[in-house]
Amino acid sequence: MPAITVENLTKRYGDTVALDDVSFELDEGEFVVLLGPSGAGKSTLLRLLNGLTTPTEGGVYIGDDEVTGKRSDIGMVFQMHYLVETMSAYRNALTGALSRADFLDSVLTRYGREDKVRALEALDTVGLLDEARQRAGSMSGGQQQRVGIARALVQEPSLLLADEPVASLDPKAAEEVMGYMKSAAAERELTTIASLHQVNLAREFGERYIGLRDGAVVFDGGRDDLTMDVVDEIYYEDGEGPAHEVVA
Numbered sequence: 001m002p003a004i005t006v007e008n009l010t011k012r013y014g015d016t017v018a019l020d021d022v023s024f025e026l027d028e029g030e031f032v033v034l035l036g037p038s039g040a041g042k043s044t045l046l047r048l049l050n051g052l053t054t055p056t057e058g059g060v061y062i063g064d065d066e067v068t069g070k071r072s073d074i075g076m077v078f079q080m081h082y083l084v085e086t087m088s089a090y091r092n093a094l095t096g097a098l099s100r101a102d103f104l105d106s107v108l109t110r111y112g113r114e115d116k117v118r119a120l121e122a123l124d125t126v127g128l129l130d131e132a133r134q135r136a137g138s139m140s141g142g143q144q145q146r147v148g149i150a151r152a153l154v155q156e157p158s159l160l161l162a163d164e165p166v167a168s169l170d171p172k173a174a175e176e177v178m179g180y181m182k183s184a185a186a187e188r189e190l191t192t193i194a195s196l197h198q199v200n201l202a203r204e205f206g207e208r209y210i211g212l213r214d215g216a217v218v219f220d221g222g223r224d225d226l227t228m229d230v231v232d233e234i235y236y237e238d239g240e241g242p243a244h245e246v247v248a
């Protein structure tokens, strides 16, 4: 059975079709990069995957379990990491455990020993164990995003989603963050879907690519199939973008 099944997923907002009959399956541990121009439906797909939005038609399944609302076993990394700047990297990572905690523990913010170990392990995974005590607000943008990844890992998710995780970082930090996300996913055999705007990063880190355009899947394939022509077809209406010119 696939780890994730997306079946005939459609999302309409009034007359706008944000996602149009999208279907695909992911195996456990697959690392997928979502590509597509602005408005293609990437965020909508990620929001449907983690149960933040309900589909107009179709469904998302983790194993054979349908996603019907927000779930603790889906980790999310955002462009804006939403860390508490006054808390340490460790405390921020630890808050990932709150999504799994029962109501009373989360109200009282009681963390168990296992959660604390998980937080330290997650910081180690993203190369920040030595900075565990550092205040998040004093860290660089790239480090803060790595804390955001650690926080998602503490949730022990079965699916990791990242919506433009490096869009606000400089190229070096972006590459570093993607490197840590990729190795974290590999280490934990974590099925991951990350939307990216930077095609060079997508090429470097992706294994499988899903290209969206006008809400529909226009490409689903591996790195060797992601030619410049394919990139142009995903991003440009007539398929004649700058990448095409470079190849021609």
Ligand SMILES: Nc1ncnc2c1ncn2[C@@H]1O[C@H](COP(=O)(O)OP(=O)(O)OP(=O)(O)O)[C@@H](O)[C@H]1O
Binding pocket: 013, 016, 017, 018, 036, 037, 038, 039, 040, 041, 042, 043, 044, 045
């Ligand atoms: N809450 C909403 N209400 C109405 N329309 C929406 C809503 N969310 C998304 N849309 C529309 O759905 C389409 C897909 O939007 P979405 O944000 O998923 O695209 P995207 O590929 O993530 O774009 P970007 O790269 O700019 O973030 C767009 O036409 C957008 O205007």
